[in-house]
Amino acid sequence: xxxxDSKYGRRGVTVIAYRYEMLACDSLWASSHTIMTLQSKIxxxxxxxxxxxxxxIDDRALVPLLGxxxxxxxxxxxxxLGEIKQAIEALLVLPNGEVWIINTPDDDDSAGxxxxxxxxxxxxxxxxxxxxxxxxxxxxxQAVAAACEHNVHCxxxxxxMPLHQPAENVVPWCQPTEKMK
Numbered sequence: 001x002x003x004x005d006s007k008y009g010r011r012g013v014t015v016i017a018y019r020y021e022m023l024a025c026d027s028l029w030a031s032s033h034t035i036m037t038l039q040s041k042i043x044x045x046x047x048x049x050x051x052x053x054x055x056x057i058d059d060r061a062l063v064p065l066l067g068x069x070x071x072x073x074x075x076x077x078x079x080x081l082g083e084i085k086q087a088i089e090a091l092l093v094l095p096n097g098e099v100w101i102i103n104t105p106d107d108d109d110s111a112g113x114x115x116x117x118x119x120x121x122x123x124x125x126x127x128x129x130x131x132x133x134x135x136x137x138x139x140x141x142q143a144v145a146a147a148c149e150h151n152v153h154c155x156x157x158x159x160x161m162p163l164h165q166p167a168e169n170v171v172p173w174c175q176p177t178e179k180m181k
Contacts, residue, residue: 016122
């Protein structure tokens with residue numbers, strides 16, 4: 001994650017993509033153009049939803065707001081999201097498969113949530129490459145790999161998490177996912 005203001009977009013040093021019930025991400029976390037760590041940016045929330053975020057590193061105010069949402073009826077209002085003064089763009093995949101982009105404000109931004117009706121989506125600075133790859137048939141993991149190859153602000157290893165997992169294999173929401181081989 002991390003914040004990077006540039007002509008290429010203000011929403012972070014990352015790429016997170018979703019397609020075919022799989023969420024994938026790169027591993028680069030940076031701040032002030034310095035690599036902080038390489039780890040997963042996607043988690044399974046207590047509700048069973050998948051979550052990944054780009055933008056400000058500190059998303060502690062947003063995660064509890066989204067953690068127990070199982071249906072679109074629980075999506076926070078723009079006013080509730082507006083109270084979080086961190087520039088975060090999050091990808092939320094509900095247990096029923098609905099996909100939402102959640103934005104919190106910073107300065108001149110407006111907060112909001114919108115449902116993605118397309119069969120795939122991506123967020124972060126690697127979004128253009130990832131969307132182009134998925135438009136040509138790539139999976140979410142392949143799209144993230146393409147972004148890592150073509151965007152200096154995205155870096156492997158790549159992590160993946162399926163929407164539906166057998167109960168005995170559920171990854172705790174606060175732990176990193178398995179790395180894609």
